[in-house]
Amino acid sequence: MIRLFVPNDLSAGAGVVPTVDQSRYLTSVMRLSVGAELLLFNGRDGEWRATLVEATKRGCLLKAEEQTRPMTLGPDLDLIVAMVKRGRVETIVEKAAELGARRVRLTITRRTNVDFVKLGRLDAIAMEAAEQTGRLDVPEVADPEKLDKILDAWDPARRLVFCDEGGDARPMIEALSGTTGPAAILIGPEGGFAPEERERLRGLAFVTPVSLGPRILRADTAAISAMTLWQAAAGDWR
Missing domain, CATH: 3.40.1280.10 (SPOUT methyltransferase, trefoil knot domain)
Known part of the structure; x- marks a missing residue:
């Protein structure tokens, strides 16, 4: 499953607007359509399963659904x-x-x-x-x-x-x-x-x-x- 780093806070139901480059990658390169699932992380809130809920020529909108992994860090x-x-x-x-x-x-x-x-x-x-x-x-x-x-x-x-x-x-x-x-x-x-x-x-x-x-x-x-x-x-x- 595609993983994407985003700066947004992640929680159940949170909307996430990817950057223009990320939106292009999801819809034009990977050819995801509305309803497709991917994983999001931000370095703070762990990893979240998200759904592509809107896709237009201007960009797309993602919705965080549920946490798949809690936040952990590797060795310092x-x-x-x-x-x-x-x-x-x-x-x-x-x-x-x-x-x-x-x-x-x-x-x-x-x-x-x-x-x-x-x-x-x-x-x-x-x-x-x-x-x-x-x-x-x-x-x-x-x-x-x-x-x-x-x-x-x-x-x-x-x-x-x-x-x-x-x-x-x-x-x-x-x-x-x-x-x-x-x-x-x-x-x-x-x-x-x-x-x-x-x-x-x-x-x-x-x-x-x-x-x-x-x-x-x-x-x-x-x-x-x-x-x-x-x-x-x-x-x-x-």
Whole structure:
């Protein structure tokens, strides 16, 4: 059944007016007609079965009927990734949504060579991935921030898993065994972290340096690998 993310409050009998693009998708692409059922979620009220009650050239109207799943959230996991080329960062956001990250935080490091990103495009990718994967929320994609600023404001209660390409850290699956609580995964830029960044990260008590193996991975591959290992060791795959 089609799933759609909407900003509206959801309750029995609530009317929902989809966006123009969503209405076009439902009626022109998926060719739903009046009476067809679909699922709605908004990140707050769980998942609801809804009915298409009106369809015109201007748009359509949906009616929420009954809740199919109560609201739940996955593990409290952030993905912090240095900005990379558009295609790769789009893949990272998509896979972060599929793999259960609650937030994606873009960062600017010493060796970051990309300084522009279309957040609206990334938000749309995250929303579409959430619709397809069955999760009940859409991961937030935050504005890019300098790495030093992120670290200066860090909450030490959240473990920061530093994917260190230096080669002398413990394997990630081993380093995270038995850990619980809020966490974040940090992925560096294509040129790697600068020596001073690596030194600072290794000196912070809330940071756990980890290795992703003997090969140097591209940022998108590293992000997917790290999130997979984290979910297996400390997330909701156990």
